Amino acid sequence: MQRCISLSLNGEGMVAPNPMVGAVLVHEGKIIGEGFHRVYGESHAEVNCVNSVEPELQELIPHSVMYVSLEPCAHHGKTPPCADLIVARNIPEVVIGCVDSFSEVAGKGIEKLRAAGVKVTTGLLEDECRQVNRRFFTFHEQRRPYVVLKWAQSADGYIAPPDGAPVRISGPYADRLVHQWRSREAGIMVGTRTALNDNPRLNTRLWPGKSPVRIILDLGGKIPRDFHVHDGSVRTIFLTANEIDRSKALVPQVLALLHAESVQSILVEGGANLLQQFIHSGLWDEMRVITGQQPLGQGLRAPETGEVRLLEKLDVAGDEVAVYGRPA
Numbered sequence: 001m002q003r004c005i006s007l008s009l010n011g012e013g014m015v016a017p018n019p020m021v022g023a024v025l026v027h028e029g030k031i032i033g034e035g036f037h038r039v040y041g042e043s044h045a046e047v048n049c050v051n052s053v054e055p056e057l058q059e060l061i062p063h064s065v066m067y068v069s070l071e072p073c074a075h076h077g078k079t080p081p082c083a084d085l086i087v088a089r090n091i092p093e094v095v096i097g098c099v100d101s102f103s104e105v106a107g108k109g110i111e112k113l114r115a116a117g118v119k120v121t122t123g124l125l126e127d128e129c130r131q132v133n134r135r136f137f138t139f140h141e142q143r144r145p146y147v148v149l150k151w152a153q154s155a156d157g158y159i160a161p162p163d164g165a166p167v168r169i170s171g172p173y174a175d176r177l178v179h180q181w182r183s184r185e186a187g188i189m190v191g192t193r194t195a196l197n198d199n200p201r202l203n204t205r206l207w208p209g210k211s212p213v214r215i216i217l218d219l220g221g222k223i224p225r226d227f228h229v230h231d232g233s234v235r236t237i238f239l240t241a242n243e244i245d246r247s248k249a250l251v252p253q254v255l256a257l258l259h260a261e262s263v264q265s266i267l268v269e270g271g272a273n274l275l276q277q278f279i280h281s282g283l284w285d286e287m288r289v290i291t292g293q294q295p296l297g298q299g300l301r302a303p304e305t306g307e308v309r310l311l312e313k314l315d316v317a318g319d320e321v322a323v324y325g326r327p328a
């Protein structure tokens, strides 16, 4: 199953909104086939796994066990049901990492396999398999995008100078990492003042990968038409007074709207005002804080994190990158 998890990660940035999935076929303890879901809309891991078995070993398939990190699908989506393929290839046993909570599946794959006499085991490395697809599961189970908060702060805790002018706090390597993060999320969001002060592009020009949908808070329609966010280079959602009721809490409104737009995950890049509202709402999943090497001395303070749980700390060419989760 660990091999399935490693294989599944090859689909990162390519398969969303589908989950990342890996599968292996094992005959008498030996892997005879393996596969992963490569690209959204193309064949699933189970299919690529069966097709990877060498012609001379195909006869072993009915005597093998399939390990797969996510429950095989049971419906005709963009591709036929994998549960039907497993039955059709007479695979007698399937070991599943985690059940698929997507309503079209949600146990129906397991039911179909068992009804056809296939021995099914579920829950092997379940937490690890769910962690791989945390965006997918949050979207389908909590009916909101997976939320990653991110900011860069100076060594003394500021995110901007007093006049709010854009300033580079993180170094070129951390910037490249941020663009890799951008390529792994479906959406990227900033507040009105960040859009006005920084005129950001919010794309992935420093990393090979898909640029996320831009989500710009602009209730007053203040952002000039010649700013990058109006350049039409990527899909951009402007949140105006038509979509957002100022008298109500912002974050639940934004997340409901993005769920309706099928935006499975967002990277919230600031500023402090917007980030603080997400932190106070409790509707966030990861917090990634880059601390630069230079102090600013004064300016706009970084958001208050509140109680958090440290998940990871990296040194990126002198910049500290800390990843936090919500308290347990």
Ligand SMILES: NC(=O)c1ccc[n+]([C@@H]2O[C@H](COP(=O)([O-])OP(=O)(O)OC[C@H]3O[C@@H](n4cnc5c(N)ncnc54)[C@H](OP(=O)(O)O)[C@@H]3O)[C@@H](O)[C@H]2O)c1
Pocket: 150, 151, 152, 153, 158, 159, 160, 161, 163, 164, 165, 166, 167, 169, 190, 191, 192, 193, 194, 195, 197, 198, 217, 219, 220, 222, 246, 249, 250, 269, 270, 271, 272, 273, 274, 275, 277, 300
């Ligand atoms: N270092 C970093 O990582 C980083 C990241 C991003 C930004 N920055 C810097 O941070 C500064 C901007 O941050 P900021 O905290 O001042 O502003 P911000 O969070 O970018 O935007 C705040 C503005 O968004 C609108 N807004 C926020 N909540 C709202 C709500 N609930 N309903 C309606 N509108 C709402 C309001 O605009 P209106 O006032 O128009 O109503 C509010 O003034 C800039 O100087 C930028 O350079 C730094």
Ligand SMILES: Nc1c(NC[C@H](O)[C@H](O)[C@H](O)COP(=O)(O)O)[nH]c(=O)[nH]c1=O
Pocket: 151, 152, 166, 167, 168, 169, 170, 175, 178, 190, 194, 198, 199, 200, 201, 202, 203, 269, 270, 290
């Ligand atoms: N100042 C630093 C930021 N700022 C984040 C802002 O959202 C900024 O507007 C955005 O990064 C600009 O986007 P683009 O480059 O125009 O695409 N973020 C960092 O990671 N490091 C900083 O020093």
Ligand SMILES: [Zn+2]
Pocket: 044, 045, 046, 072, 073, 074, 080, 081, 082, 083
């Ligand atoms: Zn499938």
